[in-house]
Amino acid sequence: MDSPLLPEGVKRCSTKAFFLWTLPWLGLLAWGGLSAFLCLWKGLNQTNMSNIFAFALWIVFDLAVIALGAGAFFTGFLTYIIGKKELKNVINAAVIIGFICYSGAIAMLGIDIGQPIRGWFIFWHANIHSMLVEVSFCITCYLMVLAIEFVPIILGNRQLSKIRELNIFGHNLHETMAVFAATGTFLSFFHQGSLGGMFGVLYARPFAARDGFFIWPWTFFLFILSAIAAGPCFTILCTKLTEKLSRKKLVPDNAIQLLAKISAFLLSLYMVLKIADTLGWIYGVVPRAGLKFIDFYQEGPYGVWLVVCEIIIFGIAPAIILLVPKARQHDGWLIAACLMTCMGIVLNRFVFIVVTLAIPVMPFDRFWGYLPTWQEWGIAMAVIGYGFLLFSAAYRYLPLFPKERELNPVTE
Amino acid sequence: MKNPANSSEKSSKGGWMSFLKGLIPGNNDSTFVPPFSLSGWIFLLAGLIPALIVGWLIYPMALYSKQPQPMNFNHVLHLDPDVGGIEGDTETEQCLYCHEFRDDGSFVGIPRLAKCTECHDDPESPLGETLEEKDFLEKYVADEKEIPWLSYYRQPDCVYFSHIAHVRMGEMECRTCHGDHHKTENLPTYRANILTGYSINIWGKNIAGYKFNTWDRMKMDDCAECHTKKGHEENNACFVCHK
Amino acid sequence: MELNRRNFIKFVVGGAAGIQMTPLPWKLTDDIAIWTQNWPWVPVPPVGEFTHVKSICNLCPGGCGIEVRKVDKRAVKIEGRTDYPVNPGGICPLGMGGLQLLYNESIRFTRPMKRVGPRGSGKFMDITWEEALNILAARISTLRKNGSPEALAAVDGNPIRSTMSLLIERLFKAIGSPNYVRIPTIEDTFGMASLLMQGTDGPMACDLENADYILSFGSGLSNTASKADQWVAAKPGTEAALALGLCHVIIKEGLYDTRFVNDHCFGFNDWSSANGKDHIGFKTMVLDSYSPDKAGQITGLAPGDIVSLAKEFAGAKAPVAICGKGKGALNGSLYEFMAVNSLNALVGNINRPGGVLVRDPLPLNPLPEVELDEIALQGLEKPRLDLAGSMKHPFTHSLINNFTKAIIDSSRSLVDTLLVFSANPVHTIPDGGSFRKALKKIPFIVSFSPFQDETAYMADLILPDHTYLEKTEDFIWPAGLQYPLYGLSQPVVEPIYNTKNTGDVILDLAKRIGASIGSAFPWSRFEEVLKERVKGLFDSAGGLVDHDGSTPAWQRQKEGGELNPDYKSFEEMWKKIKSTGLWYRPVHTYKTREVLFKTPTGKFEFFSSKIELAVNALSEKGSLDTALCDMAISGKGDEVFMPHYETTKYDADRSVYPLLMMPYEMINLASGWVPTPPFLNKSLFDTQLRGDESFFEINPGTAADYNLKQGDRAIIKSPEGKVRARANLSEGAMPDIIYMPLGFGHTAYDEFLQGKGVNPNDIVCAGKDPLSGLPVWWNTPVRLIKL
Amino acid sequence: MKEKHVPGKRYGMIIDLDKCTGCGTCTIACAAENNVSVRSDESDKERSITWMELFKITNGKEFPHTEVCYFPRPCMHCEEDGRGHHQPSCVSVCVATATKLDHNTGIVSQVYTRCIGCRYCQAACPYKARYFNWWDAYFPKGKGLERYLSPEVSPRMRGVVEKCTFCHHRLMRAKNLAYAEERRELEEDEYITACAEACPAQAITFGDLNNPKHRVSQLIKSPYAFRLLERLNTKPKVYYLSNKDWVRKLADNYLPGEFEKIMKLSG
Incomplete structure (x- = not known):
């Protein structure tokens, strides 16, 4: 039915199958829509957030998707600035993933603030000292860049590309992509860093604070590094998932391997710095505040397992797998390692947000628990639904993988 | 990626373009229309001009409500020495006769009925012949009912403003913020923003926000501007005016 | 010149660009943001003129001075008065929240009503004050006509000795019902302990300002306990044993004030009565029965702690032991209070600075005697349902639990009409929910409560009082204050609903009942009653009506400051009291100990002659054992007449209820x-x-x-x-x-x-x-x- | 541009914990003074609003050696931090400049109409002194509760953060009164917070820390004076006073033996 819209020379599932495939994701979107309506209409009392858990599930999701979306700017950077031509085979997918992640994050942020209609005060009455202002400016600008990067891909649609003006416009835009990639890289570097800075600057929250060692707060760099390490992994995961679902090879191995290799080195570097950071924190920040390392891991579900998982299981382990060429060339190991890396980064963001707030600072204060409501899950799940939907549609209707035709010649 | 030049073969089937074409009768796609032909300009202006009219004229009219005051008040008459009006060495002093400070330093704003009846205390004896004066005596003085004046200059609830700090300590003139209100014989229609509830006098009579006189607008920036100009930056601290 | 696709786009672009060039999008964005700052459902408090009204808080018997800040006619904040001797500046949480009782329509009765639905359903119908008062007056008249005025009963929670409670008591006297029952408070126990040991049924006061060691026998767990220098917690109900254990140590170590004990106390040493009967004294009893070991066993405290505490107490210059449980809204235990007061007597800290003060009543005018008619005289002859003041409980004024029990136990309706004043017995009486059951057996209940409380909910007729912020009433010398004080509240705001001061309602009601009752209430307004009583203060010559809060009164007295009355005539004084809300005399007159004690022996009695008389009188009717049993005393021999520890008797099986x-x-x-x-x-x-x-x-x-x-x-x-x-x-x-x-x-x-x-x-x-x-x-x- | 230097005030507070009985009057006086919204369920302490919150601490010993102390906690009105972080932890993070430290009074302001409700300041504050309006203020129709609202403090809308302001409006009120009397300077007792005024135990003293004549600036010199979480370098202007070691120890985090060492050093 929608065949005129499909890219030429590739095979896609039937419209009906595609429609059925979208149903669960539409369901998630509907759940999210209802949740969003309730949160906007009745206020944030619809959530289980509290004065203790001022940031909660949504911010974890925000930070996680932004970190995972880092594949977009970093792949762009490698492709257009460094000139790794083989990555042109994944750049489109990376850009769309980035767009999904960033637009999803901004939409969630819009609901997360108590006064969404006044949200623009961040820009109008900006407090330049606030890391969150830096984040807001950068992600908003970067989302625009991503949108611009997305446009030529959309215009590559079979029907749209028939319109001459659009075609010319898309082509010209494409030519200037290096400029946007550079801008995006610049913006992204800053906000990924600022997101880390957001927590590192909380000098009255010893769990998150990172200072006393030349650069303050050094989480700035850790966040950049972890994002660019995990971003490509997420891109790999998404392409691999698409390949598995469509039962087709879409991206040449050299592109994937290059991403994996770069990720391996970055992840290793990140782990070295993360371990140094943890040690620096344990022997610097923590005792200065009169606390011991273990004091932070005794409350409720938050035990030392968090550190073990974050650093060893989801950090060092995937780094080793990705470093070993044999291992990363094996699809199973590659996917497992990428998955672990992504989980590590999500865990890292979770720890920085939730554990920071959950651990009481006043010695006589107590620990409080928090579980998200269905409305909170609804919004979070809607982002996932939106991601699947947009990515599936992009794969179906847009020339996402330039090598698809070449790798899967249509026999009929 | 595909070369755009190659793939741009003409097609009249499918796509939103043909859909749009269908909407427009007699459309001939093959006619080349230069981007800025005369008709192009006309259509551009046909969009632009109504938009400008809507934005500059209709919108401001729709945005502000119009409410008449419950009765008229003649400032000029009350300040006229020939008819025994309020006297004073300065204009400010004259204003303060009715718009006075209480002992605790707070400001009464629009005077209460009791202030009026200090002079106009006899409900039986008419003040003059106008309808307002008759109304005043019958509707308000006789029933001891407060006159529901609409205040042109009331700041929103979130704003704290100390008149005594400005008028007595800062020696400012009333007209700096209130203009020549004391020279009016008739009270102007009260106009309030239907979205915000703010009086037009607070948020600026000029929709573009352009200010001709100091009293044309009483927004935060106007307060801050004056504080800065007079070297009172310390009074730009948030809590000085916010509550 | 046709509307083709390109032109259409141009049109749209032109329009969009045009709108951007107008203030519309920018101002709209701004205005919508400002809309969120002025949401119509967020209340905006009207501005106006600030005024301050001085009054008294009556939410508890403390009677603190309050100053209410008003904006035009609204009260917006209650603050403690700095010029009131009870609470210089401070105020308690309850007093602070008073405006939420004034301005909360859903908990107040806004007009007189009568019940329409089944009892307790909360369904009421509006009636006029005229109708309401006529219904009640007719009912009372009928009871009197039928010769059973005693079937009218009252539960009164107004502060003891206040003019309001006097007026209600007077109404009952005039009608002829003895069943005027008060809610028990700590004052009852204080009064009795004072009466039995010191001979005066007045409130006790402690000069805490000058005391240097305060030993509180209040129950543990209180906030105040967290501030005590030493925290000693005895098992609940064993405080008497602790006090006597301390007495033991003090006596044994010879740490007591021998001069006071020998010259001004009765029953300390063993003695013989005129008929030659030998009695053991307080000393022997305490030494025999309350060794630190034994006291420790009873109270659950370490004997060593008792010894050191006793030494600390006796060693202080002006030690004072105070008793009481909680805030004082509930009664205490009589023997316990006597035991604690014995501690004060032992160290001789009675009637001297920093000690227990024996107060004379406030010199208020008594109301004129009521002339009783025949029905009233006959009604008053009938026994009280609660047996208070009977031979079994000769010193007690009211026993609400007995009252409840009598109603429940009787097969017929002993009470036909119950009037409830400033009380919510359904909720506040410690009786296992009996009062609610008793209410079911009362055909007609009238509530004067301003609040929709549990008891009022069960009522048949609602005659709502003003809240304390809307009316005038008096506060007689709050417990604990060392010098005389009379407080007068004033309407802080105009009554906001169709409610009436119960004082005025009683005057009106009396007139409607008519006959001798009407003439017993010659006043037209409650304020006149207050004024008449206050006249006594004027006649007592002295006392101030304005208080300079910056210097405490006792300080001024010490410095020889001006203590002369600041008024000339009674009218002037009354006018001033109405605006300042107080009359006080910042002097405690320390009478000589020779004339101080009004006991039969004229001394401070460790051995209470009054108890002896009462026990003897009751045992004349039967045996001593039955008499003691009736009085609920388990003690034996001479200890019955002295402060001693009584083991609590539990009806319950302690193995089931451990x-x-x-x-x-x-x-x-x-x-x-x-x-x-x-x-x-x-x-x-x-x-x-x-x-x-x-x-x-x-x-x-x-x-x-x-x-x-x-x-x-x-x-x-x-x-x-x-x-x-x-x-x-x-x-x-x-x-x-x-x-x-x-x-x-x-x-x-x-x-x-x-x-x-x-x-x-x-x-x-x-x-x-x-x-x-x-x-x-x-x-x-x-x-x-x-x- | 440098602000011209005026000898500014630094309003601060000292709370004598040995006098405090934990009665809660300060909490209620604060709520009544500042139009703090009351909901039907205030027991949800994670979401209820109490600018002056009361904490209860004990020495942890067994009965009957248990000791209890109450900790009233207003906003600490932190000062600029000495380590070059420049601003109170909540101020530097605020995205919309809705909260600021006023250098002329030392008061940390919170402008509700500016706040967008991102709650970053709550994450930054270790004292939990900041409260978010999860609901609209509860003034149901027909109750008339809104009649006790004071016009001196603006009621808050939902979705914004609020906190103790040191009753800033009382400063404004006192200033107006002074102006009416042609004065510019305030006497010590002319401006005090509602909690300090209401405390029945007179445990709270409020005044200008920069003015050596004010009682508060004398009291903070006591060897028993301390601040909450002082090691975090937040520089609060709310001080506490207690001569109990265990209370002072619970005011901050200490490594084993650290507090005892400090005690020994200070004698």
Whole structure:
């Protein structure tokens, strides 16, 4: 039915199958829509957030998707600035993933603030000292860049590309992509860093604070590094998932391997710095505040397992797998390692947000628990639904993988 | 990626373009229309001009409500020495006769009925012949009912403003913020923003926000501007005016 | 010149660009943001002129001075008066939240009403004051016509000795009903202890300002206990043993004031009466029976602690021992209060600076005698339902638990019409919920409450009073204050609803009943009654009506400051009292100890002659044993007449109910007849109330026995009933005691109060306090069932 | 541009914990003074609003050696931090400049109409002194509760953060009164917070820390004076006073033996 819209020379599932495939994701979107309506209409009392858990599930999701979306700017950077031509085979997918992640994050942020209609005060009455202002400016600008990067891909649609003006416009835009990639890289570097800075600057929250060692707060760099390490992994995961679902090879191995290799080195570097950071924190920040390392891991579900998982299981382990060429060339190991890396980064963001707030600072204060409501899950799940939907549609209707035709010649 | 030049073969089937074409009768796609032909300009202006009219004229009219005051008040008459009006060495002093400070330093704003009846205390004896004066005596003085004046200059609830700090300590003139209100014989229609509830006098009579006189607008920036100009930056601290 | 695609796009682009060039999008964005700053559903408090009104707070018997800040006609904040001797500047949480009682239509009665639905359904119909008063007057007249005026009863919670309660008592006298029952408070116990040991039934006061060592026998767990220099907690109900144990040490070590004890006390040493009978003295009794070991055994304290505490106490320059439980809204135990007062007598700290002061009553004019008609005389002859003042409980004024029991136990309706004034007995009386049952047997109930409380909910007729911020009433010398003070509240705001001052309503009612009752109330307004009484203060020559809060009164007195009256005529004085709200004389006259004690012996009596007379009088009718049994005394021999420790008798099998439940009052929770203002909920910990569940405090050791962890739910069961609450493990709690806050568990009022927590009064098995007969509410045997 | 230097005020507070009975009057006085909204369920301490919150601490010993102390906690009105972080932890993070430290009074302001409700300041504050309006203020129709609202403090809308302001409007009120009397300077007792005024135990003293004549600036010199979480370098202007070691120890985090060492050093 929608065949005129499909890219030429590739095979896609039937419209009906595609429609059925979208149903669960539409369901998630509907759940999210209802949740969003309730949160906007009745206020944030619809959530289980509290004065203790001022940031909660949504911010974890925000930070996680932004970190995972880092594949977009970093792949762009490698492709257009460094000139790794083989990555042109994944750049489109990376850009769309980035767009999904960033637009999803901004939409969630819009609901997360108590006064969404006044949200623009961040820009109008900006407090330049606030890391969150830096984040807001950068992600908003970067989302625009991503949108611009997305446009030529959309215009590559079979029907749209028939319109001459659009075609010319898309082509010209494409030519200037290096400029946007550079801008995006610049913006992204800053906000990924600022997101880390957001927590590192909380000098009255010893769990998150990172200072006393030349650069303050050094989480700035850790966040950049972890994002660019995990971003490509997420891109790999998404392409691999698409390949598995469509039962087709879409991206040449050299592109994937290059991403994996770069990720391996970055992840290793990140782990070295993360371990140094943890040690620096344990022997610097923590005792200065009169606390011991273990004091932070005794409350409720938050035990030392968090550190073990974050650093060893989801950090060092995937780094080793990705470093070993044999291992990363094996699809199973590659996917497992990428998955672990992504989980590590999500865990890292979770720890920085939730554990920071959950651990009481006043010695006589107590620990409080928090579980998200269905409305909170609804919004979070809607982002996932939106991601699947947009990515599936992009794969179906847009020339996402330039090598698809070449790798899967249509026999009929 | 595909070369755009190659793939741009003409097609009249499918796509939103043909859909749009269908909407427009007699459309001939093959006619080349230069981007800025005369008709192009006309259509551009046909969009632009109504938009400008809507934005500059209709919108401001729709945005502000119009409410008449419950009765008229003649400032000029009350300040006229020939008819025994309020006297004073300065204009400010004259204003303060009715718009006075209480002992605790707070400001009464629009005077209460009791202030009026200090002079106009006899409900039986008419003040003059106008309808307002008759109304005043019958509707308000006789029933001891407060006159529901609409205040042109009331700041929103979130704003704290100390008149005594400005008028007595800062020696400012009333007209700096209130203009020549004391020279009016008739009270102007009260106009309030239907979205915000703010009086037009607070948020600026000029929709573009352009200010001709100091009293044309009483927004935060106007307060801050004056504080800065007079070297009172310390009074730009948030809590000085916010509550 | 046709509208083709390109032109259409141009049109749109032109329009879009044009709009950007107007203020519309920018101003609209701004205005919508400003709309969120002025949401129409967020209230905007009107501005206006600030004024301050001085008055008195009557939410508890403390009677603090308040200054209410007003904006035009609205009251917006209550603050403590700095110029009032009771509370220089400060005020309690309840007083602070008073405006939420004034301005909360959903908890107030806004007009007179009569019941239409079934009782307790809360369905009422509006009537006029005229109708309402006529209904009540007719009912009372009928009772009198039928010769049974005693079937009219009152429950009165107005402060003792206030003009309001005098007026109600007077009404009952004039009508001819003896059944005027007051809500028991700590003042009852103070009064009796004072009467028996010092001979005057006045309130006791302590000169805390000049005391250098304060030993409080209040129950543990109170906030004040956290500030005490030493915290000694005896098992509830054993405080007398502790006091006597301290006496033992003081006597044994010879640390007592021999001069005072020898010259001004009776019954300290062994003695013989005129008929030659030998009596043991306080000294012998204490030395024999209250050694630190024994006292320690009873109280659960270490004997060593008792010894060191006694030495510390006796060693202080001006030590004072004070008794009482909680905020004083509930009665204490008579022998215990006597035992504690014995401590003060032993150290000779009676009637001297820093000690216990014996106060003369305030010189208010008495109201003229009531002329009783025949019906009234006959009615007053009938016995009181509560047996207060009878031979069994000769010193007690009211016994509400007996009153309740009499009604429940009788097969017929002993009370036909019940009037309830400033009281909510359904909720506040520690009787295991009996009062509610008793109400079912009363055909007609009239509530004068301004609030929709539990008792009013059961009423047939509502004659709502003003709240304290809308009316004039007096406060007679709050307990504890060392010099005379008369407080007068004034209407802070105009009455906001169609309510009436109950004082005025009684005057009106009396006139409607007519006959001798009407003539007993010659005043047209309540204020005239107040004025007439205050005349006595003027006649007493002296006293001030204005207070300079910057210097405390006692300080001014010391410095020889001006203490002459600042008024010339009575009218002037009255006018000033009405604006300042007080009359006081900042001097305590220390009478010589020779004329101080009004006891039969003229001395401070360790051995109370009055008890002896009463016991003898009752035993003449039967045996001594039955007499003691009737008086609920388990003591034997001479100790009956002296302060001693009485073992609590439990009706319950302690093997089934091994724990004790002790209700306690919290300062930030109204436990009396006044509802808790919502603000107070903010100051409660979530270990006191969480959602709709209240907590009981329990020692972690005891909790472990029941496998209870913090926050676990449990049933607390007593022979009277059971309640469900959550456990708050607290190291400060004594083992084997369950502490439950009073003031929760309302079934009335609005969403801020209704259904929140449980009321321990519902499961109290109140025993009888020996001699006084007042309820023993502080140690109900209970058991715990973990859920 | 440098602000011209005026000898500014630094309003601060000292709370004598040995006098405090934990009665909660400060909490209620604060709520009544500042139009703090009351909901039907205030026991949800994670979401209820109490600018002056009360904490209960114990020495942890078994009965009958248990000691209890109450900790009233207003906003600490932190000062600029000495380590070059420049601003109170909540101020530097605020995205919309809705909260600021006023250098002329030392008061940390919170402008509700500016706040967008991102709650970053709550994450930054270790004292939990900041409260978010999860609901609209609760003034149901027909109750008339809104009649006690004071016009001196603006009621808050939902979705914004609020906190103790040291009753800033009382400063404004006192200033107006002074102006009416042609004065510019305030006497010590002319401006005090509602909690300090209401405390029945007179445990709270409020005044200008920069003015050596004010009682508060004398009291903070006591060896028993301390601040909450002082090691975090937040520089609060709210001080506490207690001569109990265990209370002072619970005011901050200490490594084993650290507090005892400090005690020994200070004698």
